Amino acid sequence: MTPVQEIITIAVMVLGTMATRFLPFLLISAKKPTPRFIRYLGVMLPSAAMGLLVIYSYKDVSLLSGTHGIPEMIATLVVIVLHLWKRQMLLSVAGGTVLYMLLVQFVL
Amino acid sequence: MSPTHPRTRALRAAFPYTIPILTGFVFLGIAYGYYMTAEGFHAIYPIAVSLTVYAGSMEFLAVGILKEAFDPLRVLLLTLMINARHLFYGISMLDKYRAAGRKKFFLIYGMADETFSVNCAADIPPDVDKGWFFLWVTLLNYCYWQFGTAAGALLGSVIHINTEGLSFVLTALFVVLFIEQWLKEKTHHSALLGLFATLACLLVFGGENFILPAMFVILAGLTLFKAPLNKAGDSA
Numbered sequence: 001m002t003p004v005q006e007i008i009t010i011a012v013m014v015l016g017t018m019a020t021r022f023l024p025f026l027l028i029s030a031k032k033p034t035p036r037f038i039r040y041l042g043v044m045l046p047s048a049a050m051g052l053l054v055i056y057s058y059k060d061v062s063l064l065s066g067t068h069g070i071p072e073m074i075a076t077l078v079v080i081v082l083h084l085w086k087r088q089m090l091l092s093v094a095g096g097t098v099l100y101m102l103l104v105q106f107v108l
Numbered sequence: 109m110s111p112t113h114p115r116t117r118a119l120r121a122a123f124p125y126t127i128p129i130l131t132g133f134v135f136l137g138i139a140y141g142y143y144m145t146a147e148g149f150h151a152i153y154p155i156a157v158s159l160t161v162y163a164g165s166m167e168f169l170a171v172g173i174l175k176e177a178f179d180p181l182r183v184l185l186l187t188l189m190i191n192a193r194h195l196f197y198g199i200s201m202l203d204k205y206r207a208a209g210r211k212k213f214f215l216i217y218g219m220a221d222e223t224f225s226v227n228c229a230a231d232i233p234p235d236v237d238k239g240w241f242f243l244w245v246t247l248l249n250y251c252y253w254q255f256g257t258a259a260g261a262l263l264g265s266v267i268h269i270n271t272e273g274l275s276f277v278l279t280a281l282f283v284v285l286f287i288e289q290w291l292k293e294k295t296h297h298s299a300l301l302g303l304f305a306t307l308a309c310l311l312v313f314g315g316e317n318f319i320l321p322a323m324f325v326i327l328a329g330l331t332l333f334k335a336p337l338n339k340a341g342d343s344a
Contacts, residue, residue: 017166039196044298044330045326051302052326056319079279101273104273
């Protein structure tokens with residue numbers, strides 16, 4: 001990307017983010033109830049979006065070459081176990097990331 | 109000025125609520141700033157993105173997006189999808205923030221997940237001005253994130269350690285957020301739809317082109333199965 005394209009891309013991210021924050025205040029009357037389909041999406045969409053993000057973050061992992069995704073699998077398991085055990089976001093994220101860095105730099 | 113100015117009193121009430129976020133935002137902000145500079149961006153990039161976009165997951169994704177080909181429409185759709193949850197924060201805060209007068213603009217601009225959760229759930233004492241309380245929570249959290257990002261970005265441009273594998277911080281963050289979401293919900297249909305529809309699209313369309321089809325399949329799935337999913341959610 002050229003610098004101008006980068007600025008446009010960041011501006012689009014600001015626009016998209018702020019649209020999601022401001023639209024309810026601009027569109028919805030405080031007096032009328034929220035449409036049912038919107039409420040339904042509000043309940044359902046966050047989980048699906050999180051699932052999408054998880055897969056998105058693995059998109060460059062190759063199972064057929066390199067380390068065959070083994071460091072990713074080990075580190076992900078550790079993140080899950082740490083988080084279910086202690087439920088401390090910082091510990092789970094830091095623990096998994098440090099382990100992954102050690103694995104790809106020194107072990108595999 | 110008397111020490112019990114409404115502004116001061118609201119700050120005293122608001123600050124304790126933000127302490128967990130202080131730790132979290134500074135740590136994650138440092139990770140973000142360091143990660144983006146380690147990926148070859150000048151320190152000004154993470155700082156500028158944090159000041160303007162101010163949405164954690166999106167900022168981490170920006171690192172990859174800014175390295176890909178220029179495609180503003182795809183970026184807009186991805187941003188709307190990732191941040192769609194804010195729509196529902198806004199819906200929940202309609203009345204509370206409308207009463208805040210001129211502070212409203214910044215309250216909405218700075219409505220990150222953590223800020224929403226505090227302002228939505230906090231038990232504000234009756235002698236504390238609600239508008240000022242909301243503003244302090246929003247402003248403090250915003251500052252924590254900016255501080256973390258700037259510290260990480262500057263560290264990243266000064267200290268060069270072997271950062272191979274640091275990008276896993278993003279994966280770990282999303283896995284943790286996914287688990288948090290999973291533990292909160294009664295049924296997991298939507299979470300599983302998100303995982304497997306996206307995985308299927310990744311396998312079919314490949315790493316460069318799978319996001320839009322995945323978003324389409326998720327929205328179509330949620331729309332088509334609205335009746336049974338609604339039912340399952342109610343009866344669980």
